Amino acid sequence: MLIDSYDRVVDYLRISVTERCNFRCQYCMPEKPFSWVPKENLLSFEELFLFVKVAIDEGIKKIRITGGEPLLREDLDKFIKMIYDYDPTIDLAMTSNAYLLKSTAQRLRDAGLKRINVSIDSLKPEVAQKIAQKDVLADVLAGVEEARAVGLKVKVNMVPMKNMNADEIVDVLEYCKERDMTIRFIEYMENQYASKEISGLKSDELLAILREHYEFEDEGFDGASPSRYYRMKDGYRFGIIEPYGDDFCKQCNRIRLTAEGNLIPCLYFDEAMSISKSIKEGDIAAAAEVLRDVVKNKPEKNRWGGEDSESSSRAFYETGG
Numbered sequence: 066m067l068i069d070s071y072d073r074v075v076d077y078l079r080i081s082v083t084e085r086c087n088f089r090c091q092y093c094m095p096e097k098p099f100s101w102v103p104k105e106n107l108l109s110f111e112e113l114f115l116f117v118k119v120a121i122d123e124g125i126k127k128i129r130i131t132g133g134e135p136l137l138r139e140d141l142d143k144f145i146k147m148i149y150d151y152d153p154t155i156d157l158a159m160t161s162n163a164y165l166l167k168s169t170a171q172r173l174r175d176a177g178l179k180r181i182n183v184s185i186d187s188l189k190p191e192v193a194q195k196i197a198q199k200d201v202l203a204d205v206l207a208g209v210e211e212a213r214a215v216g217l218k219v220k221v222n223m224v225p226m227k228n229m230n231a232d233e234i235v236d237v238l239e240y241c242k243e244r245d246m247t248i249r250f251i252e253y254m255e256n257q258y259a260s261k262e263i264s265g266l267k268s269d270e271l272l273a274i275l276r277e278h279y280e281f282e283d284e285g286f287d288g289a290s291p292s293r294y295y296r297m298k299d300g301y302r303f304g305i306i307e308p309y310g311d312d313f314c315k316q317c318n319r320i321r322l323t324a325e326g327n328l329i330p331c332l333y334f335d336e337a338m339s340i341s342k343s344i345k346e347g348d349i350a351a352a353a354e355v356l357r358d359v360v361k362n363k364p365e366k367n368r369w370g371g372e373d374s375e376s377s378s379r380a381f382y383e384t385g386g
């Protein structure tokens with residue numbers, strides 16, 4: 066079992082399989098990043114799988130594939146099948162923009178994917194296009210329907226922004242509610258890669274809008290998730306994620322791996338340790354040692370809020386959110 070120095074069990078590994086993306090969401094990467102990691106620096110799926118086996122053997126029970134856009138990476142279903150075949154009990158999930166999901170959902174499901182969290186920021190084609198800087202909505206929604214049709218459990222993430230999609234909070238919630246998909250509203254996090262024009266809605270502003278339409282109760286955090294959940298009278302649950310907060314850090318159970326093999330102890334911290342060399346040399350014992358070191362050195366919480374607040378220079382598309 067992987068236990069950090071604050072007695073937290075780390076059993077959740079988020080793997081960003083690529084930092085590349087077919088969208089240019091204004092809150093994430095409005096311009097084409099000029100320094101993509103060269104392909105030769107990426108770990109192959111065989112190499113990533115070597116590490117996944119180490120991680121599962123050490124106690125990882127939940128794996129999320131993310132990016133950039135994970136569906137851009139060829140043969141992703143084969144990687145998922147490798148993980149599933151090694152341990153079918155793993156909570157195997159993905160976070161995706163859903164654009165390529167219509168043609169891939171069945172294969173992903175057959176390979177062993179269980180759940181998918183998709184980003185839907187708007188149900189208006191022109192607004193979705195403005196945010197992603199590409200005409201994406203029809204494909205995204207077709208992808209979501211296909212994912213549900215093949216039996217994947219779907220959650221939706223939305224980043225509400227003023228003068229952009231804030232007036233659609235209720236519409237997107239209703240779209241999800243009708244389909245029994247949980248929606249989580251994510252507070253926009255400022256970062257050096259995002260468009261300077263963006264102003265995100267804070268959770269109290271969001272809640273005030275939602276209270277005009279619904280009655281609901283605060284259920285607090287659910288396990289180790291950074292999302293606070295709210296339950297409506299009819300039982301439907303939605304979530305709000307305040308990534309700047311740290312209430313949920315005491316339950317933190319996760320570490321992150323980038324496509325180049327950097328193991329990140331916390332979403333906030335810039336420090337990372339590379340498993341690339343040991344994995345490329347097939348030195349499993351050394352990779353396991355790095356994993357244990359990263360867990361041991363996991364910080365207690367982020368330092369985004371509070372008086373000495375700091376910002377992280379790492380991009381969301383690199384860490385996978």
Ligand SMILES: Nc1nc2c(ncn2[C@@H]2O[C@H](COP(=O)(O)OP(=O)(O)OP(=O)(O)O)[C@@H](O)[C@H]2O)c(=O)[nH]1
Nearest residue numbers: 160182220222251290291306307308309319332386
């Ligand atoms: N501060 C902080 N925010 C996080 C962390 N993990 C996820 N988030 C936020 O939550 C957003 C959505 O995360 P997802 O990729 O959907 O994964 P998840 O919330 O673990 O998903 P579930 O397993 O379905 O609960 C991310 O983009 C981040 O904004 C974390 O460890 N710390």
Ligand SMILES: C[S@@+](CC[C@H](N)C(=O)[O-])C[C@H]1O[C@@H](n2cnc3c(N)ncnc32)[C@H](O)[C@@H]1O
Nearest residue numbers: 092093132133160161162184222253254381386
């Ligand atoms: C980096 S994306 C990677 C997966 C996939 N491309 C997607 O968009 O779902 C993961 C999550 O990060 C969120 N995200 C990206 N930039 C963000 C920001 N500046 N503030 C809050 N959430 C952000 C996205 O909305 C998405 O839900």
Ligand code: SF4
Nearest residue numbers: 086088090093133162
């Ligand atoms: S949020 Fe996801 S879809 Fe949008 S640019 Fe970032 S990685 Fe791509």
Ligand code: SF4
Nearest residue numbers: 314317331332366367
């Ligand atoms: S901010 Fe860091 S410590 Fe807090 S939940 Fe996220 S990864 Fe864990």
